[in-house]
Amino acid sequence: MSHDPSIWITALLTLAIFSFLWRENPVFRFAEHLLVGVSAGYYVVQYFYSGVVKKLIVPVEQNFAANGLLIFGGVLGLLMFARLWRRLAWLARYPIAFYVAAGAGYFIPSILEANVLKQIGGTLTAPAAAATPFALFSAVVMAAGVLASLVYFYFSVEHRGAVGVVSRAGILFLMIGFGASFGYTVMGRITLLIGRFQFLFRDWLGLGL
């Protein structure tokens, strides 16, 4: 069994959180509130150090002539806090507008290319690039699935006849996608439980796994 106090604290807090599985209780509440409080403190310090100290105070102090413009960003950031006072809340719109405009500027072209154009290209060219019969089959199924799913979301035509058949095939592809997503989610959640058990058995109890 571990002699490290930090391991003991972690293990007891883990058990406190697990106690919720039996029922709601004060020990669980304590651990939950502690997590929220410690996280908030950690994030405030980390954001302040990384954002304000490293990106504003230090550069401006070191070379005001080159980095003085950073103060403009600092003032914009401070204006965000104007939302705390009703009469000054309107001032917060300026940094928000600045942030949204800059974000949209570099977000839209890059994401459109990566998430739409390149993926359309990849889907359409996959059959031609297939090296084996199975790869060709997979590529054709994928292309058919994409088209059928798109038809399902095309509401300008009534889903009857041939369109209805393709639309129903689209639902099947979507269901398979959701099923795969659920399977991966289960795997992710079980992994988190494995992580906690490995910690409790190995690091805390020293079972030497």
Place this chain on the structure above:
Amino acid sequence: MSLGARLARVDRRLIFLLMTLAVAGPILIPIKLPIIVSKEVEDFYREIEALSPGDHVLLAIDYEPDVMAELSPMSEAVLDRLFAKDTKIVALTLYPGGVGIAQGLLEEAAARHGKTYGEDYVFLGYNPDYSGTMLRLGESIKATYPTDQFGRDTRDLPILRDCDAYRDLSLLVSICGSQLSEFWAAYAGGRYGQRMVSGNTAVQAILIYPFYQSGQIKGFLGGLKGAAEYETRIQRPGQGVRGMGSQTAGHVVIVLLVLVGNAGYLAARRRRA
């Protein structure tokens, strides 16, 4: 009482107990299962193996403690392999909660391989605004990170002497618990042509397939299974391989519960009809 009604009244704590036994059992009594390496993991492996000694690799450890169990096995395996190949690791995180994780992983791996900070690896720390950071790294690493995590001037670090942008990096490895791998692909890959691979949580993995299929991400590890496959491929069994027994047992329980639940539902519906 009908079967459906009886199933509906099962104490949920019984299900928790079943899951606990299924997951804890194989940890205490390990089960050895065959692990087949998938194509995406093989491609990930090939990208790492194609690196030469002295190549610079950007390692983005973009996750926080909530998904450590899934992603740290990947990070450990990748760091071990990169150090074993004598590549130069430029590490960073775009999550404030990732600082302690990344620093710990780097220091432990460097100690295992006898690597020197500043020469063989550097930890640039956390930088706010992920989009801006990814884009600026294409212009200058030293301008984006004037100092490393420990306040040292990045211009003075030997590892960054000949490395200042994506053009100087041979590979980007994004180990990520959110959408950031997709943004790395869009900004670093799409805009600057940076070659990249990723390691992702299981929840995120399904969203990475379109990027892998379209060639924007050259290979990836999905969840603990991806980590186990990579550990198997590099013949370094670790937490990923050890967790596969519990994964399998947990999945068997879930599948059985889904089947039993559906059987109960159908029985109840037939009774009502």
